[in-house]
Amino acid sequence: MKKLIILFISIFLLCGCTNKSYDGEINVLNWTSYIPYEIIRDFEKEYNIKVNYGTYSSNEELLAKISSSKEGTYDLIFPSDYMVELMIDRNMLDEIDISKIPNYSNINSLFLKQSFDIDNKYSLPFLAATTVITINRETIKDSIVSYNDLFSSKYENDIVLLDDQRIVIGMALQANGYSMNEIENDKLDKAKEWLLKLNKNVKAFDSDSPKTFLITKEVDLGVMWNAEAIIAKEQNDNIEIVYPTDGFAISLDNYTIVKGAKNKDNAYKFINYLLRSDVSKKITDEYPYINTGLYSKNVSDEELSNILYNGSYVKNIGMNIAAYDRIWAEIK
């Protein structure tokens, strides 16, 4: 028994030792599969700061985690556009001091001054994504440029869509020429009719890994986030990626510092590190989202301005979400 106690105490002490060797720590919450582990390890080595890294898989989950934990639990988080707006409204974020981030100069100004935080007081762009149409050209020869081209009876049971009501109903709204944040009932009804018509061509709704459906040739068409589409293309060169002419969803994730963060300086160091062009490049090489950097861009300026001009953000529509939820229940 005594031996056991001594063993435990020594393990305890050893743990203490490893902790002591760091100069500080930082508590990060980020999306799953977003930063390669290697980058976090390199940062820890270079700055001697321990990164406590947690993940979440939706903005709502992030909101729940932040609002249910004590102030100061988390330092750095990566909410998307509409969640930034909401968190600013709820006074959950601290202002960002740009002077502490020398690599600020690597940010492509196209991504600054967005509607959800017009002066970038609380947020800086991290990575962007858009929805795209993904086509397997081995089997599909017809031209597809708009969501309305997906109706052909040739594509029965041949499409995968995201399992996300805002994105899918938003797409139906855009196909009818409306905004994807529409809340008027008659326009939503039209979107519903559109989706009911498309239903027989839809094989599945999947948000976890829609690329798998194209890679395994389960389907030949899909509407998914661009990073998924690019990975599918890496596996099958016959895949073509198209920005729909009706418009598409864009999502921008941001660096934000949580109100009452205890390790602010370390958070700035981490942001600065991630903004370094070589590090930033490594991230989007692994997870091919749209890089928001100036010296690390993976998408041409021309394509970027098209994306930002034609893409729309999903906006918080409050209680009107109930109407979307009903449509979702009706089409499924």
Place this chain on the structure above:
Amino acid sequence: MKKNSGFKSFFILPIIIYTFVLILLPIIYILFLSFCTSDSYGGILYNFTLDNYLNIFDMTYIKMLLKSSLIALVTTFICILISYPFALILRNKSEHIKNLTTKLIMVPFLTNSLIRTYGWIILLRKNGIINKFLTSLGIIAFPLNLMYNKLGIIIGMTYTLLPFMLLPVCSAVFEIDKSLIEAAKDLGAKPLQIFKNIILPQTISGVFNGSLMVFIPAIGYFFIADILGGGKTMIIGNLIKNQFLTARNWPFGSAIAIFLIIITFALVKVYKKLGGKMEELGGL
């Protein structure tokens, strides 16, 4: 004697605490939530309303409830169809084989059901093992749609929930007095008559017990509908999940959950009426 009861309560106490904290309290909280309203961003406003319950009786949700129940009913029926022959064949085997088989039924529980469900994708998808096998033999020309539809959901549900039917049906069938069946045979009863007049009446409560254990999870297992149904068919479980995650309407989600609990109690009542023993349901 006194010492013994103290000893007993020492071991029962954790279970009581467990039931109270992890089952009873959450249900009370859900019941409470179901009478609240939600604010514009998923917060909860504490003013009393019955709207959440009235909203369930919207045609959209009623249709979904019916669809969901139909899937669960078909699942239950298939489970019964598999369990009876299984139990009747096993009945005549030695005690050793009976024990071994019942243990084997439990083995899949050692693996997480989510992983087992993913396993089905490899078998059922368009270029999956079953379709490849059938096309290579020339039995079918084009791959069958075995999943990403209701068929996929029913396959997944049946697979996952079958043990809950097998075990009570087996134990009911094993209890039948052998001499009754022998006597019936001697008097010239046909197999169907034996089944109808002897086996069925004596096992019906076991079947109903199994049906409850299959039917109720089958309206709630949203992950099977998501994975094998391709997210195309929403069952009640998905609707509840969506209220808590995407629609951020916790009170409405709670109301549907309570509604399901009420249905469960109603079914248990029917079970009791049919002469079912409560202890066989796991002490409900």
